[in-house]
Amino acid sequence: MKIIQKQNGKLVCPNxxxxxxxxxxxxxxxxxxxxxxxxxxxxxxxKQKYRYFSDL
Structure with missing residues (x-):
């Protein structure tokens, strides 16, 4: 599963x-x-799946 990060404060699908x-x-x-x-x-x-990490 690919790891994604926020871009400019938003979670965006890289695909x-x-x-x-x-x-x-x-x-x-x-x-x-x-x-x-x-x-x-x-x-x-x-329908791509990703993992996102956060500290909340």
Whole structure:
């Protein structure tokens, strides 16, 4: 699963450049350097799955 990051404060799909995501799964991250929490998200447009890390 590819890891994505926010661009200009927005979560953007690297494949289709859309901002429309659905959260599939979430939990505590094992690697705290990337962020405290992880979110497995799916782009609603192209159906690609990504992982996003955040500290909330």
């Amino acid at each position: 289709c450049q859309k901002e429309d995501f659905k959260i599939i799964n979430y939990g505590l991250s094992e690697d705290k350097t990337l962020g405290t929490y992880y979110f497995d998200v799916m782009c609603k447009n192209c």
